[in-house]
Amino acid sequence: MKMVQMSFKFKAIRFFTICLAIVVVLGALSNTAGNHAVAANSNSPVISDIRLGINGDTTRLVIDMSEKLSYSYLTLDDPYRIVIDLPEVNFDIEGSDHAGDGKGIVEQYRFGLFRAGTSRVVLDLAEPASVERMFILPPNGNSKHRLVLDLKTSTATAFKAAMTAAPSRQVVNQTTTRSVPRTPNARIRPRDNDKRIIIVDAGHGGIDPGNLGSIGVPEKTIVLKIARSIRDKLAQNPDYDVRMTRDRDIFIPLGERVNIARRAEADLFISVHADSFRQSSVRGGTVYTLSESSSDREAELLAQKENRSDLIAGIDLRNETDEVTSILIDLARRETMNYSARFTNLLLPELSSQIRMRRNSHRFAAFEVLKAPDVPSVLLEAGYLTNRDDARNLNSAAGRRKISKAVQRGVDAYFATLKAEGY
Ligand SMILES: [Zn+2]
Structure with missing residues (x-):
């Protein structure tokens, strides 16, 4: 009896903690959303160059900045990375595509907006390294303010020790907002205002640029345009409340995309991507739904690639706890997966009538972004950016019109079947 009481008390405390965390996180989010709305990008400080040099056994990274900026860094292993955070800046670096080749200990690096107010540079290391020095050099002659970082080869043990010795690491909170879902099927039913909430997620x-494709426009840019066009098309229907996970060139962790859908109590989540393949002749769209076992090797590899997004952005995943496992989640997920499949079956014929689709156009794999246990979710790989015809089509207004028309018809058909069943 005592055990039961204690366990109940523990659960209550845990539930309270989760609620508190949700309040804190929501508060923080509404703040950033506010700042984000007024942030004038063009007034942001400018980073005009990032370069690497080798001096003896030291690899030096230099960042040219228009003014003296605050900075912090954190180190991550598996794989070894150093992540430098700066205030939101404009990267005005010619022909860089937000990434660069490495030198010395640095294998390669990436940079871009991490979230409103924070820009980030991620260094992928060839081996464990230690930060010897990090400082800002004042302008001198023609040179600007420069942030300098000196790295030296170290050992796996020393790298780990330095990680644990730096508790000020930034923690991106992804798991605390997960709560126990309500009864299965809760999101299938419309809420009081009867509007169907649809989240359109630009990958x-x-x-994180996504794949770089063949026409010089990265996946992140192309899918944002497609997602906007889908949103605009769906928003013509007054019965729909359509929202986007991002409407600018900003990184959003995969777990946060899931949380956005869950917090909104969304009825449907549509993630938009565009694929790449080594054979440029491969083309056509595919719709993916969640499954722990992949339908084929290609789907599995694709899920691994898409799931790398957080790693690419330098997110510390060590503090990720397993999500609350319970029978309720399993039940909700199974039911949700049925609805995801039902939507897919209605969406596919509409897509096929508008754009080229692959032969097996419904596939399954363990995509992180589809893991909301209670929001029917699909991931649309709208085509291959490594195929020039697909890439041109996906990057054109005419192509976007076709996709959004197909999605609109699929969504309409899906909600019509729910309505017919009284949901
Ligand atoms: Zn993608």
Whole structure:
């Protein structure tokens, strides 16, 4: 009896903690949303160059900045990375595509907007390294303010020790907002205002460009345009409340995309991506839904690639706890997966009538972004950016019109079937 009481008390405390965390996180989010609305990008400080040099056994990174900026860094292993955070800046670096080749200990690096108010540079290391010095050099002659970082080869043990010795690491909170879902099917039913809430998710963004394709426009840019066009098309229907996970070139962690859908109590989540493949002849769209076992090897590899997004952006995943496992979640997820499949079955014929689709156009794999246990979710790979015809089509207004028309018809058909069943 005592055990039961204690366990109940523990659960209550945990539930209270989760609620508190939700309040804190929501508060923080509404603040950033406010700042974000007024942030004038063009007034942001400018980073005009990032370069690497080798001096003896030291690899030096230099960042040219228009003014003296605050900075912090954190180190991550598996794989070894150093992440430098700066205030929101404009990267005005010619022909860089927000990434650069490495030198010395640095294998390669990426940079971009991480979230409103924070820009980020991520260094992928060839081996464990230690930060010997980090400082700002004042302007001198023609040179600007420069942030300098000196790295030296170290050992795996020393790298780990330095990680644990730096508790001021930034923590991106992804798991605390997860709560126990309500009864299965809760999100299938319309709420009091009867509007169907649809979340359109443009994949990648900010520091994560997605794949670079064949026409010089990265996936993050192309899918944002497609997502906007889908949103605008769906928003013509007064019964729909359509929202986007991002409407600018900004990074959003995969877990946060899921949380946005869950907090909104969304009825449907549509994630938009564009694929790449080594054979440029491969083209066509595919719709993916969640499954722990992949439908084929290609789907599995794709999910691994898409799930790398957080790693690319330098997010510390060590503090990720397993999500609350319970029978309720399993039940909700199974039911949700049925609805995701039902939507897919209605969406596919509409897509096929508008754009080229692949032969097996419904596939399954363990995509992180589809893991909301109670929001029917699909991931649309709208085509291949490594195929020039697909890439041109996806990057054109005419192509976007076709996709958004197909999605609109699929969504209409899906909600019509729910309505017919009294939901
Ligand atoms: Zn993608």
